[in-house]
Amino acid sequence: MKQKYMILKNNEKNELIIREFAELDKEVLSFLCEERYNGEVITAAMAQGRNAMFTALRTQNMYPPGLYMDKIIEVVKAMYDPEKSDTENPGADIFFNDMDYLTKDSREPEILEEIIDEEPDDIDELLDDDIEDDFDDKDAIDPLNSPLKIADDDVLDIEDDV
Numbered sequence: 001m002k003q004k005y006m007i008l009k010n011n012e013k014n015e016l017i018i019r020e021f022a023e024l025d026k027e028v029l030s031f032l033c034e035e036r037y038n039g040e041v042i043t044a045a046m047a048q049g050r051n052a053m054f055t056a057l058r059t060q061n062m063y064p065p066g067l068y069m070d071k072i073i074e075v076v077k078a079m080y081d082p083e084k085s086d087t088e089n090p091g092a093d094i095f096f097n098d099m100d101y102l103t104k105d106s107r108e109p110e111i112l113e114e115i116i117d118e119e120p121d122d123i124d125e126l127l128d129d130d131i132e133d134d135f136d137d138k139d140a141i142d143p144l145n146s147p148l149k150i151a152d153d154d155v156l157d158i159e160d161d162v
Contacts (some may be wrong), residue, residue: 001098004029005064005072008091009079014039016076020062033061043080053077068096 002023009016016037021029037056045056053073058064064072075092078084 002029003064003068003096003098005068005094005096006091007072007075007079007094009039016042016079018057018062018072020064035059035062039080042076046077046080067101068094071096 004021006019006021007016008019016039017034018037019034020032022032024030035057041056042053045052050073053076054066054069057069057072057076071094075094079092
């Protein structure tokens with residue numbers, strides 16, 4: 001699936017806007033979600049590190065995969081870079097295609113050959129029929145006395161009741 005993330009920085013309201021689009025129809029990107037973040041929260045998360053940025057940018061409605069989040073975080077850090085003016089990074093569009101990540105490391109599977117030198121000796125012991133008879137007929141199971149009685153006539157007379 002192809003996805004697009006539009007990242008905008010609104011300096012007037014001191015907020016970051018991220019819009020998510022996905023290709024639900026062939027060659028047509030559909031709007032899925034928009035999230036607005038307070039600029040102060042984003043700068044505080046940037047100071048705390050990458051994990052804090054993940055936590056700050058992911059929401060219940062927008063939860064991009066980790067591969068996507070790495071690129072989104074890079075763009076957001078570039079937008080909030082104090083050395084660059086706001087006119088240099090007013091916004092950015094990031095495009096992702098799942099097929100790029102699925103086919104990226106397509107290597108041939110390695111075939112491991114296992115060589116069995118000998119069979120273990122324990123297997124032969126499992127097949128022996130020499131089981132010692134420790135049970136005596138003296139301790140036979142007593143018939144159980146159950147308080148429930150089944151009426152044999154009721155089971156057999158099903159057709160008569162219908």
